[in-house]
Amino acid sequence: MAKSTNLTEELKRYFGFDTFKGNQKAIIENLLAGNDTFVLMPTGGGKSLCYQLPSMLLDGTAVVISPLIALMKNQVDAMRNFSEEDGVAHFINSSLNKAAIDQVKSDILSGKTKLLYVAPESLTKEENIEFLKQVKISFYAVDEAHCISEWGHDFRPEYRRIRPIINEIGSHPLIALTATATPKVQHDIQKNLGMIDSAVFKSSFNRPNLYYEVRPKTQNVDKDIIKYIKNQSGKSGIIYCLSRKKVEELAETLKVNGINALPYHAGMDSATRTANQDAFLLEKVDVIVATIAFGMGIDKPDVRFVIHYDILKSLEGYYQETGRAGRDGGEGECITFYVNKDLQKLEKFMQGKPIAEQEIGKQLLLETAAYAESSVCRRKLLLHYFGEEYGEENCGNCDNCLNPKKQVEAQDLLCAVLETVIALKEKFKADHVIDVLLGKETSEILSYHQDDLEVFGCGQGEEEKTWNAVIRQALIAGYLDKDIENYGLLKVTKSGHAFLKKPVSFKIVQDNDFDEVEEEVPMKGGASCAVDPTLYSILKDLRKKIAKRLELPPYVIFQDPSLEAMATTYPVTMEELQNIPGVGAGKAKRYGEEFIKVIKIHCDENEIERPEDLRVRTVANKSKLKVSIIQGIDRKIALDELAESKGLEFTDLLDEVEAIVYSGTKINIDYFLEEIMDEDHIDDIFEYFKEADSDSLEDAIAELGRDYTEEEIRLVRIKFLSEMGN
Known part of the structure; x- marks a missing residue:
């Protein structure tokens, strides 16, 4: 049992803090009294302390079941910093060798270890169960407990076996902790861990300092992010x-x-991953680009923005990741880029999974879509999702509240929804209710003969998205609810029945429209079309002049689409010029100076304001295939063999080689041409391209096709463009 204690003094002694945060003290007292405890506390609220301090105060070793190896290591290191004794905290997982595990076991049996972290997979191993039976256990803690529920965003089947294993090792008090759980997930966790009657400590999910915004995801999303x-x-x-x-x-x-950024994902080797993570923590880099593998247990208090490039599979995941911003109470901006087709992609990924799992995944995606598309206060939506009421009408710190949409009266629409849910005996989800309102004769509706119901088709005057908005906002207002056991089935609440008897005003805002995001219109030049015609003709004249001087066809210097792009975006530096399609580094170096000069003069004389940050610099596309083709040609591998080794048709290989040459890379395929073609034939085709007005293959075949095959013409054209243009 706990030594008699003044908890605040012990907190100061072990961890150096003067006061507890939120519910921490009440939670710790409940656990020290030997009671099962369920803790729902948002990221950054101080969950770990709720089991770390009791472990120091109770006799024996606390067993913490945690899903992430990186997280365990961080926490063990942190605990060792608080104590003079290294053996105070240990972990057992797949990363340890036998000698290390023996050391851990010896420290535990000698009574040094107060906290033992185990991965759920290690807990299920017979040898570990047998070992733990000999240990004096103070209590069990299940961290990241949402992993138990298949409704959670990180479902782990091994978590479902925790209760039977605890029973086998020996029953002791249990504390389950999670940062994200809807009422549904909470019920699921408690049921599975056999702690339905435990005390529940729930902290507010509201993070007032976080700003939430959802932006349409256009083709220019990279540019938006850079800006x-x-x-x-x-x-x-x-x-x-x-x-x-x-x-x-x-x-x-x-x-x-020019942005100091590093990547982080589970596919990188662990040394690089750790180095990148440390560089971010030590502020050697400003931005980390990551998959969700990043950030678990990372406590960087001053993350100022979290951007979601893609919408997430669940709002739990979204809440947890946005929760990594502004942990110090300072500003934190959470920007998400959303387009509806991203959700369709996520739905496709689920197709191989069991039907029940697909069904759950689909419900979670619908919640995410509702959050992204709704025009209601985002804070209100998030908190409602986690079962918390938010009383304010306008939070003043999300895009929807800062730019509110006009409200429209929807009293009659709500009555229609409630009557339809009741007519369907509260056994269907929102999409089915809407199909009935709209009078859609789906196979499901026909099989239940619901087309005979009085409410069938009563909502045909409104669009589907309006009905969606009514249902979503009726859920928030408490007129509808979702069944906790069969998540997603709509039920009419007491307030809903009262509303039907005596309707009052019910105003809604229409959803935002993210279905088909308008792509950005190309930037206008000085003329009425996307191209500046005056500059375009100046550039064509310049190209002609250079071509004459070098005795080359003009298309070898720059092709028409490249000139059009120059007359649209006005590049005035070498770097900007290399971002023009069809202009590689080689071409820019060879011909660029004169073109840049002319563009600059044109802009100055006509006072043209160049589109700012005109073009996002792109990474040269050195796809593995292109690089390996260039290497193969350097090693003089016959092109037909090269095609075969890459699993390509010969014509596909030629497509790749042409793309390489057009982007300005010089290659030499003489070794292959000399092998398969007569020298005079090569010269004939080469001379044709020297005289021709364009590099059109059709024109060349029309002119030369009697004597040469299409492949021969293409091969010599590659030689010509490489030698004369690059």
């Missing part, structure tokens, strides 16, 4: 992407645009 970060100079931020590939690409793009 945003450049306005946050010197501040720390995290950008979350769903795929590892996007993490790598975006980190590169940020770097070439």
Whole structure:
């Protein structure tokens, strides 16, 4: 049992804090009294202390079940810093060798160890169960307890076995802790851990210092992000992407645009990953681009912005990741880029999973869509999702509250929704209720003969998205509820029934529209179309002049689309010129100076304001395939063999080689041409391209096709462009 204690003194003695935060003291007292305890506390609220301090005060060792190896290591290091004795905290997981595990066991049996962290997978091993049976256990703590629930965002089946294993080792008080749980998930955790009657300590999920915003995701999302970060100079931020590939690409793009950024994902080797994480913590870099693998247990208090490049699979995940901003109580901006088709992609990913899991995943995605598309206060929506009421009408710190939409009266619409839910005997989800309102003859509706109901088709005068808004806002207002056991089934609450008897005013705001995000219109030049016609003709004349001087066809210097792009975006530095399609470093070096000069003069004379930050610098596309083709040609591998080794048709290989040459890279395929073609034939085709007005393959075949194959013409054209243009 706990030594008799003054908790505040012990807090100061072990951890150096003068006061407890929020519910910490009440939670610790409940656990010290030997009671099961359920803790729901948002990220940054001080969950770990709720089991760390009791472990120091009680006899024996506390067993903490935690899902992440990185998290365990951080916490063990932190505990050792508070104590003179290294053995005070240990972990057992797959990263330890046998000698290390023996050392851990010896420290535990000698009574040195107050806290033992175990991964759920290690807990299920027979040898560990047998060992723990010999240990004096003070209590069990289940951290990240949402992993128990398949409704949670990090569901781990091993977590479902915790209760039976605890029973086998020996029953002791249990504390379960999570930072994100809806009422549904909370019920699921308590049921599974056999702690339905435990005391529940729930802290507010409201983080008033966080600003929430959802922006439409256009093709220019990278540009938007770069602009945003450049306005946050010197501040720390995290950008979350769903795929590892996007993490790598975006980190590169940020770097070439002068932003100090590093990538982080589970596919990197652990040394690089740790180095990148440390660089961020030590402020050697400002921005980390990461998959959700990043940030678990990382306590950097001054993260000023969290950007979601892709919308998430669940609001729990979203809340947890945005919660990494502004932990010190200072500003924290949470910006999410959203387009509806991202959700469709996520739904596709679920197709291989069991039906029940797909169903759950789909419900979670619907909640995310509701959050992103709704025009209601985002804080209100998030808190409602976690079962918390937010009384304010306007939080003043989210995009919807700062730019409120007009409210419209929807009293009749709400009555129609409530009557339809009742007519359907409260056995269906929102999408089905809306189908009935709209009078859709789906197979499900027909099989239940719901097309005979009086309410069928009573809502045909309104759009589907209006009905969605009514249902979402009726849930927040408490007229509707979702069944906790069969999540998603709509139920009419007591207030809902009262509303039907005596309707009062019910105002809604229409949802934001993210279905088809308008792509940005190309920047207008000085003329009425996207291209500046005056500059375009100046550039064409210049190209002609250079071509004449060098005795080359004009298209070899720059092709028309490149000139059009120059007359649209006015590049005036070498770097900007290299961002023009079809202009590689080689071409820019060879011909660029004169073009830049002419563009500059044109801009000055006509007082043209160049589009600012005109073009996001892109990372040269050195895709593995292109690089390996260039290496193969350097090693003089026959092109047909090269195609075969890459699993390509010969014509596909030629497409790749042409792209390489057009971007300004010089290659030499003479070794192959000499092998397969007569020298005179090569010269004939080469001379044709020297005289031709364009590099059009159709024109060349029309002219030469009697004597040469299409492949021969293409091969010599590659030689010609490489030698004359690059």
